[in-house]
Amino acid sequence: MAYPAALERLVAAFEKLPGVGRRTAERLSFHVLRDRDGSELAHSIAHAIANTRRCSQCRNVAEQDPCQLCNDPKRSASAIFVVEEPRDVEAVERSGAWTGRYHVLMGALNPADGTQPRHLSVEALIGRLREGSIEEVILGTDPDAEGEATALFVLEAIEAAGLAVRVTRLARGMPAGSALEYLHRGVLEDALDGRRELRRRG
Numbered sequence: 001m002a003y004p005a006a007l008e009r010l011v012a013a014f015e016k017l018p019g020v021g022r023r024t025a026e027r028l029s030f031h032v033l034r035d036r037d038g039s040e041l042a043h044s045i046a047h048a049i050a051n052t053r054r055c056s057q058c059r060n061v062a063e064q065d066p067c068q069l070c071n072d073p074k075r076s077a078s079a080i081f082v083v084e085e086p087r088d089v090e091a092v093e094r095s096g097a098w099t100g101r102y103h104v105l106m107g108a109l110n111p112a113d114g115t116q117p118r119h120l121s122v123e124a125l126i127g128r129l130r131e132g133s134i135e136e137v138i139l140g141t142d143p144d145a146e147g148e149a150t151a152l153f154v155l156e157a158i159e160a161a162g163l164a165v166r167v168t169r170l171a172r173g174m175p176a177g178s179a180l181e182y183l184h185r186g187v188l189e190d191a192l193d194g195r196r197e198l199r200r201r202g
């Protein structure tokens with residue numbers, strides 16, 4: 001038996017979310033319909049979409065463009081810390097270990113969840129580098145298979161563009177497999193201090 005079209009549409013929308021399969025999408029759909037508590041969810045989604053944008057520089061989710069971090073003249077613009085997700089920026093900011101600029105890729109290459117190069121903001125990063133004032137790119141993607149593949153992809157994109165920029169990768173002194181978001185200040189400072197050079201400038 002087919003679902004009513006409106007329910008089918010809701011299930012399909014949930015199913016597009018990362019990590020959500022058909023059965024979970026159905027369960028979530030029934031849940032929001034059962035208690036009619038879906039309207040708060042619907043309002044929150046609409047509100048978030050209406051009141052956030054992507055920063056045209058770092059690509060992070062922000063309320064204004066450029067975002068507060070890109071707009072802060074006290075932050076050095078000579079090096080950028082490339083991370084996977086907005087939550088990584090939050091974690092690094094909480095740690096206080098970095099006071100420069102960021103670039104948010106919005107994911108990592110992942111064949112399992114379908115994240116491909118076109119989903120990542122690498123072209124926007126290359127565009128920023130072409131402006132010429134950035135001397136170093138610090139690759140802060142996670143030290144797992146997806147993060148390593150993504151770091152390599154970004155490095156190759158910079159090579160292909162022939163840009164005179166130094167590329168480094170966070171030291172692996174940090175606990176194996178630990179994501180950026182779980183690191184505290186001391187560990188992150190060590191990882192920054194011990195970063196490995198993947199490419200010389202120019």
Ligand SMILES: [Zn+2]
Nearest residue numbers: 055058067070
């Ligand atoms: Zn920004």
